Each structure stands twice: as structure tokens, then as C-alpha cells.
Amino acid sequence: MQNKDTLFSTPLTNIGDFRFDQGVADVFSDMIQRSVPGYTNIIATIGELAKSYVTPGSRVYDLGCSLGAATLAARRNIDASEVEIVAIDNSEQMIERCQRNLGAYRSEIPVHIACEDIRQTEIKNASMVILNFTLQFLPPADRQALLNKIYSGMLPGGLLLLSEKVHFEDTQINELQIELHHNFKRAHGYSELEISQKRTALENVLRTDTLPEHIARLKEIGFKHASPWFQCFNFTSMVAIK
Numbered sequence: 647m648q649n650k651d652t653l654f655s656t657p658l659t660n661i662g663d664f665r666f667d668q669g670v671a672d673v674f675s676d677m678i679q680r681s682v683p684g685y686t687n688i689i690a691t692i693g694e695l696a697k698s699y700v701t702p703g704s705r706v707y708d709l710g711c712s713l714g715a716a717t718l719a720a721r722r723n724i725d726a727s728e729v730e731i732v733a734i735d736n737s738e739q740m741i742e743r744c745q746r747n748l749g750a751y752r753s754e755i756p757v758h759i760a761c762e763d764i765r766q767t768e769i770k771n772a773s774m775v776i777l778n779f780t781l782q783f784l785p786p787a788d789r790q791a792l793l794n795k796i797y798s799g800m801l802p803g804g805l806l807l808l809s810e811k812v813h814f815e816d817t818q819i820n821e822l823q824i825e826l827h828h829n830f831k832r833a834h835g836y837s838e839l840e841i842s843q844k845r846t847a848l849e850n851v852l853r854t855d856t857l858p859e860h861i862a863r864l865k866e867i868g869f870k871h872a873s874p875w876f877q878c879f880n881f882t883s884m885v886a887i888k
């Protein structure tokens with residue numbers, strides 16, 4: 647049973663910073679599907695990419711794994727032998743639920759789940775790294791170092807899947823995209839109050855880059871290929887190949 651997200655549905659006297667706490671972990675599946683256009687499609691595509699890019703004897707990293715949706719999609723689709731998945735999140739409540747979710751399905755592929763800061767995670771022997779709406783929550787100054795570390799720990803030909811909320815340099819286009827995103831939320835049953843209170847809660851926590859900034863950084867780090875493969879409004883998903 648999926649719990650419905652009603653976290654921002656009543657007026658809050660004090661809107662604190664958005665945190666991945668118990669309340670969010672309990673409704674996260676519903677929240678992300680009703681908030682991120684294309685989320686289900688992105689998860690399915692992660693599975694397809696895992697099938698094509700994960701190589702025998704290598705590792706897959708799911709950084710900021712939340713409830714394990716991307717890990718599950720990858721695990722279901724990997725054909726290569728002797729593969730290990732490493733799923734990391736620094737929210738105990740997410741990790742606890744992630745463990746339960748993954749335990750509910752049988753698989754030959756081991757998943758090492760850990761509650762830690764992805765800035766501390768050692769990356770090695772990776773044929774695929776997934777950052778599905780996680781980098782955006784890191785302080786902007788820490789993003790380059792994390793991506794450098796990921797690049798260093800990847801095998802040649804390995805694939806980074808990077809999904810992010812973005813903003814646009816052109817103010818009018820930016821406002822248009824935000825409005826379309828809000829319409830998406832309205833269409834999924836969120837009220838004006840829910841939309842505006844969540845926006846305030848995310849303000850200091852989710853700091854977006856632009857799509858050109860992302861692609862330029864990936865190329866500068868050394869990825870041979872980097873491109874968006876999906877965009878809907880202010881949400882994009884990119885692939886980068888070492």
C-alpha cells in the first residue's frame with residue numbers, strides 16, 4: 647500500500663527546510679511520482695541502461711537511493727554475472743524502508759545498502775553510477791568533487807545517469823517551465839497551499855544548476871559523451887559515458 651503525501655496540505659506556522667525524515671520516507675513513493683514529471687519513465691530507463699551497460703564483475707552505485715526504486719529497476723534488468731549493487735542514502739528512515747523494499751523481491755544480485763553521506767562513499771570498479779535527483783541536494787560547492795570522484799571510480803565505457811531539477815537562464819522561459827511543473831502537480835491533486843508550502847521548504851535545500859552547466863561540467867571532468875536523454879519542463883535526465 648502506498649501512503650498518500652499530505653505533508654504540506656494544512657497551513658504550517660513555521661515552514662522548516664525540507665528534510666528526508668520519517669514523514670517524507672513514509673509517503674515518498676507517492677510524493678515523487680506526483681511531483682516529478684517522467685519519474686516512472688526514468689526509473690524504467692535506468693533498468694534498460696543497466697541491462698546494456700553493466701558489465702561482468704563490476705559494481706553499480708545508486709547514490710541517494712531513497713526507497714530503492716532505481717536499484718530495484720537495475721537489479722531486475724542486469725544480465726551480467728558477478729555484479730554487486732551499492733545503494734547509499736544518508737537518511738536512516740529511507741534506508742530502513744529501502745532495506746524492506748529490496749528484501750521483498752528475490753534476486754541473485756547482492757545489494758550492499760548503507761546509511762552514509764555519498765561524499766564519503768568510496769567508488770570503485772563502477773560500470774554504472776546512478777544519481778537520480780540527488781546531486782541537487784548537495785551544496786553547490788561540493789558537486790564538482792563528487793562528480794570527479796565518481797569519474798575516477800568508473801570503468802572505461804561506464805555510464806553515469808544523472809537526473810536533476812534545473813533552472814533556465816532566460817527568466818521568462820524559467821517562469822513558464824515552473825508554471826508547467828506546477829500545473830503537473832495540480833493535475834496530480836496537489837492544492838495551491840501544498841505547492842507553495844513545499845516550494846518554500848525546498849528553497850534553501852534544493853539548489854538547481856542549468857542544463858548547460860551540467861553538461862559543461864561533465865565534459866570538463868573528462869566524460870567522453872554527455873547529453874540529456876529526457877526533459878519534461880524543469881526536470882531532466884542525462885547520461886555521461888567515460
Ligand SMILES: C[S@@+](CC[C@H](N)C(=O)[O-])C[C@H]1O[C@@H](n2cnc3c(N)ncnc32)[C@H](O)[C@@H]1O
Nearest residue numbers: 666710711712715735736737763764778779783
Ligand atoms: C529525491 S531523493 C532521490 C530519489 C531516488 N534516487 C529515486 O530514484 O527514487 C534524494 C535522496 O538523496 C538523499 N541524499 C541527499 N543528500 C545526500 C547525501 N549527501 N548523502 C547521501 N544521501 C543524500 C536523500 O536522503 C534522499 O533520499
Ligand SMILES: O=C(O)C(=O)C[C@]1(C(=O)O)C=C[C@@H](O)C=C1
Nearest residue numbers: 677678681682779811844848852
Ligand atoms: O516537488 C518538487 O518541486 C520537486 O522538486 C520534486 C522533488 C525532487 O526533485 O527531488 C523534491 C523533493 C522530493 O524529494 C521529491 C521530488
